[in-house]
Amino acid sequence: MNDRQRLRIAVIGGGISGLSAAWFVRRQLVDAVQPGEVTVFEASDRLGGCLRSTTLHDALPITADTGAEAALARRPEAVELADRLGLARQTPGTTRSGIYSSGKLRPIPTGTVMGVPGDPAGAIGVLTPDEVARAEAERLTEPVDDDTSVGDWIAARLGAAVTDRLLDPLLGGVYAGNARLLSLRATVPALWPAAQAGTSVLEAVRHNNAAVAAKAAEARARGEEAQPVFMGLEGGMARLISELARRLAATADRPAAEVPVNIRTSTPVTHLARTATPGSGAAEEWRLVAGGEPHVFDAVIVALPAHAASRLLSDAVPAATGELSRIEHASSAVVTALVNLEGGQLEGSGLLVPPSQTTVIKAATFSSNKWPWLRRHLPAGTALLRTSVGRFGDPGWLHSDDDKLTRAALGDLERIVGRRLPVVASELTRWDESLPQYAVGHLDRVARIRRAVSAQAGLALAGAAYDGVGIPACVASAERAARIVTAS
Numbered sequence: 084m085n086d087r088q089r090l091r092i093a094v095i096g097g098g099i100s101g102l103s104a105a106w107f108v109r110r111q112l113v114d115a116v117q118p119g120e121v122t123v124f125e126a127s128d129r130l131g132g133c134l135r136s137t138t139l140h141d142a143l144p145i146t147a148d149t150g151a152e153a154a155l156a157r158r159p160e161a162v163e164l165a166d167r168l169g170l171a172r173q174t175p176g177t178t179r180s181g182i183y184s185s186g187k188l189r190p191i192p193t194g195t196v197m198g199v200p201g202d203p204a205g206a207i208g209v210l211t212p213d214e215v216a217r218a219e220a221e222r223l224t225e226p227v228d229d230d231t232s233v234g235d236w237i238a239a240r241l242g243a244a245v246t247d248r249l250l251d252p253l254l255g256g257v258y259a260g261n262a263r264l265l266s267l268r269a270t271v272p273a274l275w276p277a278a279q280a281g282t283s284v285l286e287a288v289r290h291n292n293a294a295v296a297a298k299a300a301e302a303r304a305r306g307e308e309a310q311p312v313f314m315g316l317e318g319g320m321a322r323l324i325s326e327l328a329r330r331l332a333a334t335a336d337r338p339a340a341e342v343p344v345n346i347r348t349s350t351p352v353t354h355l356a357r358t359a360t361p362g363s364g365a366a367e368e369w370r371l372v373a374g375g376e377p378h379v380f381d382a383v384i385v386a387l388p389a390h391a392a393s394r395l396l397s398d399a400v401p402a403a404t405g406e407l408s409r410i411e412h413a414s415s416a417v418v419t420a421l422v423n424l425e426g427g428q429l430e431g432s433g434l435l436v437p438p439s440q441t442t443v444i445k446a447a448t449f450s451s452n453k454w455p456w457l458r459r460h461l462p463a464g465t466a467l468l469r470t471s472v473g474r475f476g477d478p479g480w481l482h483s484d485d486d487k488l489t490r491a492a493l494g495d496l497e498r499i500v501g502r503r504l505p506v507v508a509s510e511l512t513r514w515d516e517s518l519p520q521y522a523v524g525h526l527d528r529v530a531r532i533r534r535a536v537s538a539q540a541g542l543a544l545a546g547a548a549y550d551g552v553g554i555p556a557c558v559a560s561a562e563r564a565a566r567i568v569t570a571s
Contacts, residue, residue: 090119092568093371093378095352095395096386097125098132100545100557102327103164104384107565109331109342115569121344122380123331124373126351130328133517133547134554136321142421142508145460147450147467148319149419149512151554156314158555160562161323168326171317176455178312179431183440183499184209184248191435194292197271198253199237199245201288210244217242218285226281230523233271234262240284252435256446258552259413259518260475261438269521317456320554350374355383355399357539369541382541382568386561388412389519389548400542402535406528410548412516414481415473418492419450420509424466426502428452433468434499442495443480443488446471465507470496475520485511519548543567 092108094101105121112119129135136146153175154161165172181188191198192206200206203218210218218241227236233254238246251262254270268275277287299309316322331344354372369380385392393407433448451458451467461467470492472480480488489511497504529549536542543564550556 088118090117090382090569091380092119092121093352093369093380093383094121094123094386095355095371095383096132096391096546097123097127097130097346097348098386098546098557099134099323099327099554100132100547100561101125101384101386102130102324102331103558103561104386104545104564105331105344105346106164106327107562108384108569109344111565111569112342117569119342121331121342122378123344123346124350124352125346125348128349130346130348131321131324133514134321134324135512136319137419137510137512139419139421139508139510143460143467145457146319146321147419147457148321149417149469149510150514151320152448152450152454152469153313153315154320154554156311158553158559160555160558161553162314162555164558165314165316165323168323168330170322170326173315173317173454173456174311175313175315175432175453176458177432177452181431181434182209182248182252183434183436183442188434188499192249194288195249195253196273196288196291198249198251199241199271199274199284199288200249201285201292203241203245203285206245206249209248214242214244218245221283221285223281223283227267227278230266230268230526231278232263232523233265233267233274236267236278237262237284247439248437252437252445255438255474256435256471258475258520259415259445259471259473260520264475264520264522266521266523266525269525315454315456323554347373352395355385355395357399357542367540380541382543384543384545384561384564384568386545386564388516388546390516392544392546392548396536400535400539402538403532406532406535407548409528410525411475411520411522413473413475413518413520414478414513414515415471415518416480416488416492416511416513418470418472418489418509418511419467420469420489420493420504421461421465421467421507422504423507424464425505429466429468429500436495436499438474438477442499443472443491444470444495445474447496447499466504468496468504473514475518518552521552537567541568 094105105123133150135150137149180191189208194201203215234246254262273291277284350373352371352373369383389407389410393404397404429449432453435446436442448469545560545564
């Protein structure tokens with residue numbers, strides 16, 4: 084690449100993956116002393132994708148998240164990005180939560196891997212004595228050569244109750260999916276070696292717990308604080324978006340000014356193709372149509388949901404299109420509410436609801452319990468909470484109007500906690516086709532997609548559809564994509 088030639092890079096999608104990709108592209112070009120220009124195209128009128136915040140019609144003196152409200156802190160990517168942006172990380176005030184099972188709210192067992200216990204006796208209450216005995220008498224199965232359903236595999240080993248009442252609500256909270264349809268390799272990789280070897284899953288969980296405990300003990304011996312599982316941000320996780328956008332647009336520091344970033348909202352990209360001008364002898368370029376206008380770039384990062392990426396790449400990479408279209412997505416909704424507390428504080432950080440329960444909600448978060456910074460800003464005698472609706476394959480709620488769905492969700496919560504929660508203000512946020520489903524064979528599908536895309540120089544993918552649905556995984560995919568296009 085000629086250092087004097089300005090490298091033009093497009094990022095399609097203005098969510099956390101797209102904005103992070105623009106951030107990493109600029110850093111890498113500046114570090115390489117390579118002039119460049121980045122343009123981010125976002126189809127909607129707002130940035131952020133699944134990161135969003137609200138003031139509940141000005142009932143709150145601050146903004147609160149209506150999308151993702153935490154990131155896994157044991158992965159470094161989101162932690163490092165927040166630190167680079169100068170954002171104040173927050174540790175949950177409590178992580179004690181419950182499972183609503185058989186009509187009662189019970190503590191989530193400790194010492195589990197995605198709900199799978201190392202000591203089934205610790206799940207008594209969620210499991211009956213007979214179900215505990217079944218789990219303790221683990222039935223070893225033949226070694227697994229190929230990927231398999233995590234729900235079916237755990238049910239065969241430990242009994243259906245462990246899948247239905249422990250694993251499924253935990254996975255449902257992450258993927259809004261069905262454990263019996265999800266990939267073991269992709270969603271609970273810590274247990275994959277036991278499946279391959281045909282060894283005990285209980286022992287695998289205990290080994291994992293021991294390794295986590297040993298790592299924490301080593302940190303304490305060095306005088307370090309224990310690493311929290313999750314992190315939040317003062318002001319909410321949506322601050323990642325606002326601060327990334329602000330910093331990308333800034334030109335105050337000279338190195339960043341040498342790689343300007345242009346962010347264009349309400350500008351959908353409707354066509355993408357790789358082509359060279361006939362007879363020009365020029366290298367191939369990426370031509371796209373955005374907002375009805377043609378543009379030319381040297382490289383492109385597609386940071387869109389898989390279904391949108393599939394449509395956009397139909398001409399440029401037809402071999403990837405079919406694979407991308409087979410990644411299904413779940414829709415969900417979040418009801419955020421400021422409520423009066425007539426009987427004292429709610430307990431814990433929230434609750435999960437297994438699919439077997441006849442409720443609209445699948446989970447609730449007591450946000451002002453979980454995040455101390457939120458509680459400090461709320462009016463006395465109130466709490467901020469969120470209820471989540473929607474699982475893959477359960478579309479019955481989709482056509483309910485917002486008021487009806489809000490009443491049903493908050494009514495479920497009142498019944499579960501056994502008390503009235505008078506609403507001061509509320510807001511329902513719909514997330515249509517937002518959560519990719521990591522079905523059996525997902526990792527092999529992603530490998531095929533990447534092989535097809537890698538055959539096209541100057542093209543990369545980023546987002547939640549590939550290596551993880553959480554914020555750290557999205558940031559990691561963005562950095563990976565940035566390295567691909569800047570090295571082209």
